[in-house]
Amino acid sequence: MATKRRLGSESSATRSALMDAVEAVMREDGYGALTARSVAERAGLKHQLVYYYFQTLDDLLIAAYERHIAGYLARIEEALAGERPLHAFWSVHANPVNATLNMEFLSLANHNEAIRERTVSFGEHVRRLGLARLEALIRRPAPGMEAITPFAVTMAITSIGSVLGLESAIGISGGHAETRAMIEWCIDQLEPG
Amino acid sequence: MATKRRLGSESSATRSALMDAVEAVMREDGYGALTARSVAERAGLKHQLVYYYFQTLDDLLIAAYERHIAGYLARIEEALAGERPLHAFWSVHANPVNATLNMEFLSLANHNEAIRERTVSFGEHVRRLGLARLEALIRRPAPGMEAITPFAVTMAITSIGSVLGLESAIGISGGHAETRAMIEWCIDQLEPG
DNA sequence: GTCTATACACCGATAGAC
């Protein structure tokens, strides 16, 4: 387990550049293309540098993932703190720039235990945050509409936002405006302003 | 392009076994683990057999993908032909068994041009099928609910079904029953029975 | 902190025996 190889500082700019390169390779060529060589080349470094900053390639991957979800968490927290949290929550998820990267990590979670664990606990954490903020909002459903719960609404928002993002990444855009319009109509009903 | 290497029959049982093995490897270890050796070993064959039945590994992948989407298309067509097409359409997408495999192929579509092209045209085809059948159903929205269009509804169903399936694959199940209940309530409104 | 050099395993693909 514990190798004797020396490791570089965690605050190094080169270390960050390697994590940037992980994201770039995953976006462009997929997680299957992640190798010490591809990552280092993208960062303009020799592949052996990966092993100066990280014990294994997996450790680099985990570090990149933790940085990625920390950024996502910050965006969610900011959205939920505003005066129209549901609209802001949708805005975060309607942004397609991270959809491809998110899916690569989610796909990876199916096959990498360390990524899977972090994905599950992060997902539960985000959901708790959303529920705490949105329960006050969707607390009194109209009679006959009890099925519309905060959880189900946040699930719908995150799911539809992700799939719209993925589709635009591969070149499908037909009907997206229509779908966005329906979602926005729905959340306008729940959170009028 | 055209190699001189001889190829086995397309009706061979061994050829099918190789395609089965592609699906098994993708489900269990992800597309990144797909190699001629891993696929052949899963099928109980030598890795060189891959190159007797397919010109390249990519050709095997494309054949497996085409067989996979043909099965999905058959399920969709059967669902839409019934007497409650919207409910049946949801049943197909609420089934989580293919969620992981679907995502692996979708992730692959981001980085493999042949898979991407097939995914885009297949997605558009399914959507046309759904719209033709559902427009008669959701053709007269109640006043003030014009935003609920057949397209947006099918998009919501496919998106939420996929994400529920992915989450259960990695071990998240909290709130899923609640989400399913909301979807079922919604489609009951659109297609009463 | 970054480099060269090197280990050993596994990759896709081909040739040709049986």
Added chain:
DNA sequence: GTCTATCGGTGTATAGAC
């Protein structure tokens, strides 16, 4: 139709010079 043998290339990881 399936096998053995083999090719050049690339993978992770390490040791040690500078």
